Amino acid sequence: MSDISSIISRIQELPHYFKFKCRACAAEVRVYALQIHANCPQCGLKHRCRAYVEVDEEIQDVIDAVLVWAGKGASFAAFIQRREEILAGEKKEGKGSRAE
DSSP: OOHHHHHHHHHHTSOSEEEEEOTTTOOEEEEETTOSEEEOTTTOOEEEOOGGGGSOHHHHHHHHHHHHHTOSTHHHHHHHHHHHHHHHHHHHHTOOOSOO
């Protein structure tokens, strides 16, 4: 498997959400994996949470680069449209959706 194929496979296997326990009140908090900060819904404590900390920096860099590249405004809308086309194609081919 080429290096890029390996990176793609590792990214596709990453979870969309993760859980952690609040440091102050021990409440279990579920957050989207790309969130950098989250407030505990029980006590309000702000946590710094990067779900992919356990993933090597190479993967984090690729994800961040794609997010920056996606842009904003019309560019981001086109990015989302392409994402929907990809997911529709996967559904049509019976591959199932990777998105949650």
